[in-house]
Amino acid sequence: MELRNKDLLAIRDLSPEEILLILDTAESMKEISTRDIKKVPTLRGKTVINLFYEPSTRTRTSFEIAGKRLSADVINISSATSSTTKGETLKDTGRNLQAMNPDLIVIRHAAAGAPKILADALPVPVINAGDGAHEHPTQALLDAFTIREKKKTLAGITVAIIGDITHSRVARSNIALLQKMGAEVRLSGPYTMVPPYIEALGVSFIPDIGEAIRDADVIMMLRIQLERQQHGLFPTVREYARFFGLNRERLQRAKPDVLIMHPGPLNRGVEISPDVADGPYSIILDQVTNGVAVRMALLYLLIGK
Amino acid sequence: MELRNKDLLAIRDLSPEEILLILDTAESMKEISTRDIKKVPTLRGKTVINLFYEPSTRTRTSFEIAGKRLSADVINISSATSSTTKGETLKDTGRNLQAMNPDLIVIRHAAAGAPKILADALPVPVINAGDGAHEHPTQALLDAFTIREKKKTLAGITVAIIGDITHSRVARSNIALLQKMGAEVRLSGPYTMVPPYIEALGVSFIPDIGEAIRDADVIMMLRIQLERQQHGLFPTVREYARFFGLNRERLQRAKPDVLIMHPGPLNRGVEISPDVADGPYSIILDQVTNGVAVRMALLYLLIGK
Amino acid sequence: MELRNKDLLAIRDLSPEEILLILDTAESMKEISTRDIKKVPTLRGKTVINLFYEPSTRTRTSFEIAGKRLSADVINISSATSSTTKGETLKDTGRNLQAMNPDLIVIRHAAAGAPKILADALPVPVINAGDGAHEHPTQALLDAFTIREKKKTLAGITVAIIGDITHSRVARSNIALLQKMGAEVRLSGPYTMVPPYIEALGVSFIPDIGEAIRDADVIMMLRIQLERQQHGLFPTVREYARFFGLNRERLQRAKPDVLIMHPGPLNRGVEISPDVADGPYSIILDQVTNGVAVRMALLYLLIGK
Numbered sequence: 001m002e003l004r005n006k007d008l009l010a011i012r013d014l015s016p017e018e019i020l021l022i023l024d025t026a027e028s029m030k031e032i033s034t035r036d037i038k039k040v041p042t043l044r045g046k047t048v049i050n051l052f053y054e055p056s057t058r059t060r061t062s063f064e065i066a067g068k069r070l071s072a073d074v075i076n077i078s079s080a081t082s083s084t085t086k087g088e089t090l091k092d093t094g095r096n097l098q099a100m101n102p103d104l105i106v107i108r109h110a111a112a113g114a115p116k117i118l119a120d121a122l123p124v125p126v127i128n129a130g131d132g133a134h135e136h137p138t139q140a141l142l143d144a145f146t147i148r149e150k151k152k153t154l155a156g157i158t159v160a161i162i163g164d165i166t167h168s169r170v171a172r173s174n175i176a177l178l179q180k181m182g183a184e185v186r187l188s189g190p191y192t193m194v195p196p197y198i199e200a201l202g203v204s205f206i207p208d209i210g211e212a213i214r215d216a217d218v219i220m221m222l223r224i225q226l227e228r229q230q231h232g233l234f235p236t237v238r239e240y241a242r243f244f245g246l247n248r249e250r251l252q253r254a255k256p257d258v259l260i261m262h263p264g265p266l267n268r269g270v271e272i273s274p275d276v277a278d279g280p281y282s283i284i285l286d287q288v289t290n291g292v293a294v295r296m297a298l299l300y301l302l303i304g305k
Numbered sequence: 306m307e308l309r310n311k312d313l314l315a316i317r318d319l320s321p322e323e324i325l326l327i328l329d330t331a332e333s334m335k336e337i338s339t340r341d342i343k344k345v346p347t348l349r350g351k352t353v354i355n356l357f358y359e360p361s362t363r364t365r366t367s368f369e370i371a372g373k374r375l376s377a378d379v380i381n382i383s384s385a386t387s388s389t390t391k392g393e394t395l396k397d398t399g400r401n402l403q404a405m406n407p408d409l410i411v412i413r414h415a416a417a418g419a420p421k422i423l424a425d426a427l428p429v430p431v432i433n434a435g436d437g438a439h440e441h442p443t444q445a446l447l448d449a450f451t452i453r454e455k456k457k458t459l460a461g462i463t464v465a466i467i468g469d470i471t472h473s474r475v476a477r478s479n480i481a482l483l484q485k486m487g488a489e490v491r492l493s494g495p496y497t498m499v500p501p502y503i504e505a506l507g508v509s510f511i512p513d514i515g516e517a518i519r520d521a522d523v524i525m526m527l528r529i530q531l532e533r534q535q536h537g538l539f540p541t542v543r544e545y546a547r548f549f550g551l552n553r554e555r556l557q558r559a560k561p562d563v564l565i566m567h568p569g570p571l572n573r574g575v576e577i578s579p580d581v582a583d584g585p586y587s588i589i590l591d592q593v594t595n596g597v598a599v600r601m602a603l604l605y606l607l608i609g610k
Numbered sequence: 611m612e613l614r615n616k617d618l619l620a621i622r623d624l625s626p627e628e629i630l631l632i633l634d635t636a637e638s639m640k641e642i643s644t645r646d647i648k649k650v651p652t653l654r655g656k657t658v659i660n661l662f663y664e665p666s667t668r669t670r671t672s673f674e675i676a677g678k679r680l681s682a683d684v685i686n687i688s689s690a691t692s693s694t695t696k697g698e699t700l701k702d703t704g705r706n707l708q709a710m711n712p713d714l715i716v717i718r719h720a721a722a723g724a725p726k727i728l729a730d731a732l733p734v735p736v737i738n739a740g741d742g743a744h745e746h747p748t749q750a751l752l753d754a755f756t757i758r759e760k761k762k763t764l765a766g767i768t769v770a771i772i773g774d775i776t777h778s779r780v781a782r783s784n785i786a787l788l789q790k791m792g793a794e795v796r797l798s799g800p801y802t803m804v805p806p807y808i809e810a811l812g813v814s815f816i817p818d819i820g821e822a823i824r825d826a827d828v829i830m831m832l833r834i835q836l837e838r839q840q841h842g843l844f845p846t847v848r849e850y851a852r853f854f855g856l857n858r859e860r861l862q863r864a865k866p867d868v869l870i871m872h873p874g875p876l877n878r879g880v881e882i883s884p885d886v887a888d889g890p891y892s893i894i895l896d897q898v899t900n901g902v903a904v905r906m907a908l909l910y911l912l913i914g915k
Contacts, residue, residue: 033711037655039683045342047370057687057698058706065657065710068683073344073373077362087531088362088570096363096569099593100370101338226697264706265698288709350647352675378649378678382667392836393667393875401668401874404898405675406643 003301007119007126010135011176019181022297023145029300030293032069042304043072046103051093052129053079053109058264058288059129059138063106066295070304075102094118103303107131125302133167138298139263140173142291144181146283147218149290150259155182160212162244163222163271164193164233170263171222175201188212189222189244192233209244213254220261221246224271237270247273251281259283308606312424312431315440316481324486327602328450334605335598337374347609348377351408356398357434358384358414363569363593364434364443368411371600375609380407399423408608412436417474430607438472444568445478447599449486451592452523455564460487465517467549468527468576469498469538475568476527480506493517494527494549497538514549518559525566526551529576542575552578556586564588613911617729617736620745621786629791632907633755639910640903642679652914653682656713661703662739663689663719668874668898669739669748673716676905680914682713704728713913717741722779735912743777748908749873750783752901754791756893757828759900760869765792770822772854773832773881774803774843780873781832785811798822799832799854802843819854823864830871831856834881847880857883861891869893 001021005013014022032040048067052060060076067074077097088096090109094117097105106127107115112134119126130136148154159178165171165187178185185203187194188211198205206212213219224240234240241247246260260272260282268274277284306326310318319327337345353372357365365381372379382402393401395414399422402410411432412420417439424431435441453459464483470476470492483490490508492499493516503510511517518524529545539545546552551565565577565587573579582589611631615623624632642650658677662670670686677684687707698706700719704727707715716737717725722744729736740746758764769788775781775797788795795813797804798821808815816822823829834850844850851857856870870882870892878884887894 035655038657038711038713039655045340045344045374047343047373049366057703061659061685061687061707062710064685065683065712068657068685069655073370075366075369075373077366087572089573092569092571092573093362095590096593097366099590100367100597101343101594102370103343264702266702267697268699268702285705285709288706289711292710350645350649350679352648352678354671378675380671380674380678382671392877394878397874397876397878398667400895401898402671404895405672405902406648406899407675408648 002305006302008137008298008302009115009119009126009128011137011140011173011180014180016180019141019144019177022141022294022301023148025297025301026145026290026293029296030290032296033289033292038069039071040069041071042300043067043070046072046303047101048072048074048299049097049102049105050074050076051097051105051107052077053107053114054130056108058291059108062288062291063129063295066292066299069292070296070299072103072299090114090117091121094122098122098124104299127298127302130169132169133172134169135173136169137173138291138295139170140177142287142294143174143220143261144177145290145294146261146287147259149286150283151217154178157183157217158186158215159183159218159220160186160188160216161220161222162188162209162212162246164224165189165198165222166193166195167225168222174220175203179203186212186216190234190240210250210253213250213258215255216258217255218259218261219246219254221272223263223265224267226267226270241270245271245273246276248275248279251276261287264288307610311607312420313442313603313607314420314424314431314433316442316445316478316485319485321485324446324449324482327446327599327606328453330602330606331450331595331598334601335595337601338594338597343374344376345374346376347605348372348375351377351608352406353377353379353604354402354407354410355379355381356402356410356412357382358412358419359435361413363596364413367593367596368434368600371597371604374597375601375604377408377604395419395422396426399427403427403429409604432603432607435474437474438477439474440478441474442478443596443600443603444475445482447592447596448479448525448566449482450595450599451566451588452564454591454595455588456522459483462488462522463491463520464488464523464525465491465493465521466525466527467493467514467517467551469529469533470494470503470527471498471500472530472533473527479525480508484508491517491521495539495545515555515558518555518563520560521563522560523564523566524551524559526577528568528570529572531572531575546575550576550578551581553580553584556581566592569593612915616733616912618747618908618912619725619729619736619738621747621750621783621790624790626790629751629754629787632751632904632911633758635907635911636755636900636903639906640900642906643899643902648679649681650679651681652910653677653680656682656913657711658682658684658909659707659712659715660684660686661707661715661717662687663717663724664740666718668901669718672898672901673739673905676902676909679902680906680909682909685712700724700727701731704732708732708734714909737908737912740779742779743782744779745783746779747783748901748905749780750787752897752904753784753830753871754787755900755904756871756897757869759896760893761827764788767793767827768796768825769793769828769830770796770798770826771830771832772798772819772822772856774834775799775808775832776803776805777835778832784830785813789813796822796826800844800850820860820863823860823868825865826868827865828869828871829856829864831881833873833875834877836877836880851880855881855883856886858885858889861886871897874898
């Protein structure tokens with residue numbers, strides 16, 4: 001079986017079978033990063049371009065490591081050093097890169113839809129590494145991999161996603177993926193951070209976080225972007241932490257085998273308390289480890305066969 | 306045959322035979338980038354340093370891809386992260402890099418002559434990747450490669466170079482190369498952007514762009530640097546586009562097999578209209594593709610034999 | 611023999627035997643960089659992360675070249691593009707990187723102690739590439755390698771370290787290393803730049819630079835950070851150069867086979883005059899060359915066995 005599309009732009013473009021293919025492939029990739037020699041020749045002579053218009057440690061590094069462990073040549077381009085400062089359009093930047101015969105372009109961009117513009121303009125496969133508040137499909141895939149790794153299945157699992165839903169590409173991609181795979185999704189967060197189209201997504205909204213996490217198998221905390229405070233979406237960091245932060249006391253209402261996830265970077269003491277982030281239920285660092293495996297799988301599936 | 310100099314600093318240093326050697330070598334290099342495994346071991350164990358004091362996507366990426374496809378280790382240094390912020394002289398930066406035993410240094414710098422300072426101070430080969438308004442020899446070589454690829458020859462070809470001649474290292478390198486190879490060069494552009502020494506260059510100046518492109522085999526549009534407007538070199542972008550931009554209407558005066566070139570990044574709707582940039586005469590993306598091949602050829606000729 | 615600690619954080623953690631092991635290993639590494647093919651497969655499949663929170667050409671490039679010549683995959687992360695801009699703690703950044711299964715992390719940070727925080731939090735080996743005014747152990751090791759290379763021994767050698775001792779991690783690491791190896795260390799510099807705990811260090815302070823360098827085998831000039839002037843630590847650059855700069859006249863008091871060292875980048879005409887920096891006693895560029903060898907040795911000893 002193969003992926004049907006040349007690109008990975010959004011979870012909605014993937015069938016449940018394709019999602020399973022990616023997760024299964026990632027399982028065999030994960031083992032490579034535990035070897036003494038963490039490198040296979042699969043993508044030798046392939047050129048992967050990381051085109052990052054937003055700063056990122058985790059995601060860029062994860063893709064770079066994924067590419068290098070498969071022996072690809074990885075080229076990093078960050079917006080600070082790019083021709084975007086010279087007013088070139090994204091499409092022209094893409095066409096220029098395409099003309100250098102890369103095998104795949106990974107793009108992160110502040111504008112929703114930017115990866116699609118690139119993918120439509122170019123024959124080369126494009127992976128969306130996060131576009132504005134739209135999608136972050138590789139994050140949802142690594143989250144699903146991590147849940148499945150711990151719970152053996154995604155079907156029937158209840159996942160509570162807590163925080164700034166409106167502005168979160170992580171939430172959007174996770175909702176789409178989890179629903180496709182038969183999980184139940186509940187959202188919670190301040191009213192100012194819940195999108196109006198929430199019922200159309202087929203998910204429930206539970207204003208009280210205590211209620212939302214009760215009986216959940218997985219609690220996925222979203223990063224609060226502190227600059228939102230200036231826009232009046234929440235009054236103070238302390239108040240946000242008090243009403244929507246996940247702390248040990250609140251966690252007592254959760255199931256005894258609950259899993260705590262967070263896409264990072266953490267705001268310790270805001271959306272998650274340090275003892276919970278570092279505690280026994282947290283699988284936050286598993287997510288990071290699995291991110292490399294999932295990205296290796298995607299590179300392999302899109303250009304390695 | 307070999308290149309006589311250790312460096313590539315300016316087109317004027319190359320003989321016609323050397324230019325042909327580079328173009329012929331680039332032809333065989335071009336094929337490598339079309340393979341499934343785009344990598345040959347030619348420069349394995351060689352260290353190539355990209356020392357970029359000006360932001361650049363295209364040129365830095367082109368050199369990096371060229372180096373990696375030849376299996377060199379490529380080290381990128383950009384001015385934002387370099388010791389230049391600590392007041393070190395260029396010569397000292399170069400000597401320090403030299404002390405790490407690199408095999409070749411590629412330098413882009415805002416100051417004309419900077420690559421020569423580096424080359425004179427160091428035994429390692431230096432390639433000028435653009436220095437101020439002085440030269441951009443690899444651009445002229447890839448342009449020549451592209452013209453020859455399409456027209457089978459450079460001798461007897463008429464090339465109209467249009468735009469801000471005074472501030473263009475691309476123009477300067479192209480004029481030198483094209484004249485060496487027996488092409489005829491015509492310039493056009495605003496009077497404020499034509500250098501006073503134009504006749505000494507042995508080229509003609511035709512103020513009216515319509516006249517300049519008539520009977521030209523190749524039209525090379527230069528990028529207008531929009532910040533020049535502040536210096537009063539042209540009144541408005543719209544007026545520049547109207548009098549010196551290449552659009553479909555103006556193109557009707559050109560030969561039916563004319564080639565349109567541009568070094569990028571494009572200012573669409575300023576020096577070139579989108580339909581012309583993307584139209585059937587445009588070989589702008591061929592230039593980019595050939596840039597990788599020409600840079601692979603130069604790396605090979607300077608350090609791979 | 612092996613290094614006892616998983617990390618290299620400070621010279622004080624190394625025994626004299628370990629220092630000799632590093633220097634001896636570096637000797638065989640140095641030869642690799644003189645080969646036509648400067649690459650050995652020792653660290654193939656290993657991932658080395660360069661995590662630089664301060665700009666640096668020389669040190670970052672030196673580690674990157676060292677890693678690549680040993681065939682490691684090297685990942686550069688600079689603070690400008692990192693999650694630190696998103697308020698993540700250093701420990702969390704480290705844990706996230708650890709989760710991607712790197713083999714070694716090199717860190718430079720403006721805060722003294724940052725590498726230790728990272729090393730204590732992570733199982734992966736950490737190398738301190740300079741932390742605030744605390745330590746720069748690889749600099750001291752490459753300095754020791756260079757002195758030993760020229761003088762055949764460290765024991766009994768007299769080294770005068772001149773300049774801003776208080777703020778110099780280079781001085782601190784060198785004092786520790788040289789004393790361990792039986793060298794005699796003398797300090798000189800403005801009173802405002804000498805730390806109060808100087809006698810506890812077991813070194814002598816000689817206010818007059820002419821006295822300090824008399825009979826010294828090695829003169830190690832420190833870089834003056836010009837921004838210190840704003841803090842009133844010295845009146846003018848000219849006055850600093852006059853009283854504490856090393857120039858040809860002052861050098862006449864030194865031994866005929868004295869060695870001049872400087873960690874770079876140079877402030878020519880401030881702490882060192884150009885004729886001395888480039889003169890016959892200067893081994894400043896040897897230091898840079900040996901830096902690559904010492905870093906190769908450390909990578910090998912920490913993760914290559």
